[in-house]
Amino acid sequence: MSSQVPPFASSPSSTLSPSTRRKRRSKFTYKHLSTFSFSSTSSPLRVIAHIDLDAFYAQCEGVRLGLEPTVPLAVQQWQGLIAINYPARAFGLNRHVTITEAKEKCPEIICQHVATWKEGDTEWSYSDDAFKEIAIRKVSLDPYRLECRKILATIKGFLPADKQKVEKASIDEVFLDLSAQVHGIMLERYAEIRGPPPYDDPSEALPRPPTTALDWAADALVDLDDKQSEEDDPDWDDIAMLIASEIVRDVRKEIFDKLHYTCSAGLSRNKMLAKLGSAHKKPNSQTVVRNRAVQQFLSSYKFTKIRNLGGKLGDEVVAAFNTDTVSDLLPIPIGELQKTLGDDTGAWLYNIIRGEDSSEVNPRTQIKSMLSAKSFRPSINDFDAACKWLRIFVADIYSRLVDEGVLENKRRPKTISLHHRQGGQTRSRACPIPMGKAITQDGLFLLAKNLLSQVVVDGRAWPCANLSLSVGGFEDGVQGNMGIGSFLVRGEQAKSLPVPAATHEQPAAKRRRVGEGSIAKFFGMPSEESRSSSIGDIDDDGEAALLRTDSTDDLSATHARNATGGDNPSMPPPSAQPSRPTTPDRVQPKPPEEDSDSAYTCSRCSDRIPQEQRLEHEDYHFALDLSTQTVTPPQPPAAQPETTDNSSRLGGGRGGSRGRGRPTKFGEGERGKGQKRLAFG
DNA sequence: GTGGATGAG
DNA sequence: CGCTCATCCAC
Numbered sequence: 001m002s003s004q005v006p007p008f009a010s011s012p013s014s015t016l017s018p019s020t021r022r023k024r025r026s027k028f029t030y031k032h033l034s035t036f037s038f039s040s041t042s043s044p045l046r047v048i049a050h051i052d053l054d055a056f057y058a059q060c061e062g063v064r065l066g067l068e069p070t071v072p073l074a075v076q077q078w079q080g081l082i083a084i085n086y087p088a089r090a091f092g093l094n095r096h097v098t099i100t101e102a103k104e105k106c107p108e109i110i111c112q113h114v115a116t117w118k119e120g121d122t123e124w125s126y127s128d129d130a131f132k133e134i135a136i137r138k139v140s141l142d143p144y145r146l147e148c149r150k151i152l153a154t155i156k157g158f159l160p161a162d163k164q165k166v167e168k169a170s171i172d173e174v175f176l177d178l179s180a181q182v183h184g185i186m187l188e189r190y191a192e193i194r195g196p197p198p199y200d201d202p203s204e205a206l207p208r209p210p211t212t213a214l215d216w217a218a219d220a221l222v223d224l225d226d227k228q229s230e231e232d233d234p235d236w237d238d239i240a241m242l243i244a245s246e247i248v249r250d251v252r253k254e255i256f257d258k259l260h261y262t263c264s265a266g267l268s269r270n271k272m273l274a275k276l277g278s279a280h281k282k283p284n285s286q287t288v289v290r291n292r293a294v295q296q297f298l299s300s301y302k303f304t305k306i307r308n309l310g311g312k313l314g315d316e317v318v319a320a321f322n323t324d325t326v327s328d329l330l331p332i333p334i335g336e337l338q339k340t341l342g343d344d345t346g347a348w349l350y351n352i353i354r355g356e357d358s359s360e361v362n363p364r365t366q367i368k369s370m371l372s373a374k375s376f377r378p379s380i381n382d383f384d385a386a387c388k389w390l391r392i393f394v395a396d397i398y399s400r401l402v403d404e405g406v407l408e409n410k411r412r413p414k415t416i417s418l419h420h421r422q423g424g425q426t427r428s429r430a431c432p433i434p435m436g437k438a439i440t441q442d443g444l445f446l447l448a449k450n451l452l453s454q455v456v457v458d459g460r461a462w463p464c465a466n467l468s469l470s471v472g473g474f475e476d477g478v479q480g481n482m483g484i485g486s487f488l489v490r491g492e493q494a495k496s497l498p499v500p501a502a503t504h505e506q507p508a509a510k511r512r513r514v515g516e517g518s519i520a521k522f523f524g525m526p527s528e529e530s531r532s533s534s535i536g537d538i539d540d541d542g543e544a545a546l547l548r549t550d551s552t553d554d555l556s557a558t559h560a561r562n563a564t565g566g567d568n569p570s571m572p573p574p575s576a577q578p579s580r581p582t583t584p585d586r587v588q589p590k591p592p593e594e595d596s597d598s599a600y601t602c603s604r605c606s607d608r609i610p611q612e613q614r615l616e617h618e619d620y621h622f623a624l625d626l627s628t629q630t631v632t633p634p635q636p637p638a639a640q641p642e643t644t645d646n647s648s649r650l651g652g653g654r655g656g657s658r659g660r661g662r663p664t665k666f667g668e669g670e671r672g673k674g675q676k677r678l679a680f681g
Numbered sequence: 682g683t684g685g686a687t688g689a690g
Numbered sequence: 691c692g693c694t695c696a697t698c699c700a701c
Contacts, residue, residue, distance in 0.1 A: 056690095080691055096691080139693070170690050170695080311688050371694060417683085428684060468693090 024208035028236050030197035039165060039179040041358040045237050047244040049176040050274035053263045054283035056172035057083035060147045061112045063260050072109040074102060078134050086283045115140045117392050138374045138392055144171055150259055158254045167361045175271055177361035178244045185243050209239050217249060237291045241267060245288050272307060272357040294355040299327040303353060326353045369472030372396040379463030386467060390448045393469035398441045406439055414473030418451035421466035429454045
């Protein structure tokens with residue numbers, strides 16, 4: 001207690017108001033309190049928390065298996081360990097040890113392999129010998145995504161709906177902006193700051209908070225700038241931080257009670273400091289970095305530990321200034337930093353090492369893209385092998401799309417892209433996902449296969465060391481389907497599932513001409529069917545079989561069906577199939593020559609194609625047609641915007657929402673235009 | 682709009 | 691390490 005006049009130059013309050021000042025004054029004003037209430041990034045009272053699950057994957061497995069939290073546990077991925085719980089870390093294990101090393105150092109350790117998708121499986125699963133089957137399986141992180149969702153839901157359910165601001169930062173991290181909630185609690189607890197400012201002047205300083213020593217709970221660790229001011233002289237920022245730490249402690253308790261996960265947390269005035277704080281003491285504890293502790297706390301770090309300085313930029317800074325510590329950087333004038341790093345980056349760095357970070361907690365929980373990938377140990381060497389993986393990628397992505405609410409038309413990805421790596425170089429291709437129709441596994445597969453073909457066509461593709469498929473450009477809302485639905489021939493949507501009808505309606509006429517099988521499938525397959533069917537094989541009751549997309553790994557069955565062709569009227573006879581063009585053996589690696597009755601000549605590209613690859617080859621042309629020109633199913637003109645005009649579409653999606661004065665990643669968005677590298681702006 | 686790079690977990 | 695995810699930039 002004791003001091004009264006703010007010793008801080010930054011505090012305008014005492015100097016500005018000549019009014020009666022017999023009482024102790026806060027460093028903060030009523031205006032500050034107001035900005036605090038709506039989580040303004042510039043509020044000096046702002047309170048941000050970062051919550052980080054401890055060895056998350058390992059905890060997930062521990063919980064799933066019902067193990068005691070004390071048993072040493074690691075999560076295995078092929079021959080490596082990707083997560084190690086704290087009991088196991090006590091044995092000196094870290095992420096780079098091998099399985100055998102781990103078991104030597106810690107014989108008791110349990111190494112649980114991650115879940116995997118296996119070719120032909122309908123779902124990911126846990127398998128004890130997954131690690132032996134790297135050639136036919138790909139890992140699935142679904143179990144962890146699911147747990148992440150539960151955690152997020154728990155947090156959101158616990159925090160007051162009207163005041164929460166939650167950002168999912170990664171699969172095991174969240175940021176909370178607790179400002180609004182803490183503001184509310186502060187007013188409840190301290191009547192003296194409730195009223196309007198004296199003289200109605202927002203620049204009036206607040207009264208000082210009660211001088212009682214703050215009761216930082218046992219698990220809230222406090223780092224101080226100077227040991228002197230230990231407990232006296234708390235101001236409202238300290239009170240705010242204290243309240244926030246209570247909230248975070250409760251959140252953590254809730255997560256533990258409900259889901260049995262422990263986590264570490266950091267609290268401070270901004271995201272950068274909160275994140276450093278959460279890593280400061282692990283596991284299962286929380287660290288508060290008060291305003292008055294910031295300089296000391298931050299100066300103890302190498303700046304390469306700060307977000308965005310962990311890579312090339314950090315290296316550049318180290319090289320330019322010959323140091324890797326925050327404290328050595330502090331004396332460097334901002335102009336100097338800007339001269340070498342560019343205006344924006346220089347200014348950003350100048351601020352960040354002073355503990356200033358005005359980036360917002362973005363309430364976005366939704367993902368913007370999703371990707372499924374695999375590195376090939378022995379490389380894969382042909383189109384067929386790649387297609388098998390595409391099947392798996394599609395199944396993986398599709399199931400995640402379902403989780404995202406794509407079926408319910410809540411959100412839908414706009415583009416699909418495929419990345420391919422061979423040798424040093426990686427190439428990729430992307431294309432739009434046709435709008436206005438249901439997204440199906442078969443449709444995605446067709447597009448993916450098309451993209452792969454494109455990659456294969458222009459350059460050496462084999463051996464391929466890595467393949468990935470992703471969808472992105474998610475859009476909200478239901479646009480699209482209604483118009484089309486009403487145009488369809490009713491009575492054919494038999495299989496519509498308990499989901500919005502419009503989403504699953506079949507495209508009109510059953511009588512398709514050759515080739516329409518693929519297109520129809522693409523545009524209208526009941527999605528549930530796809531969800532539950534196996535990767536390589538869409539199930540085969542009447543209509544589904546009809547609409548089936550022949551996958552490369554199931555040619556014989558398909559062929560048989562085609563051969564007997566007449567069994568279904570809507571199935572065009574083989575002869576009627578559209579034929580094709582294409583690229584010969586880059587797409588079709590197998591030597592087509594010899595034996596004339598096992599090959600045919602594509603009418604579209606004049607290539608000779610082995611019979612077994614004919615269907616696939618034709619699919620390729622269809623997919624190509626689909627994505628290049630305009631193959632539009634019957635429908636009302638208005639409903640098919642996407643086909644004709646690309647340019648006009650631009651406006652549509654983004655609408656007016658994007659790009660406003662969004663702060664750059666560096667904080668204050670506006671700063672002069674950066675020259676050198678606006679890596680983030 | 683596409684493809685590559687960077688960064689982080 | 692292997693696998694995701696996000697953002698930015700040049701084209």
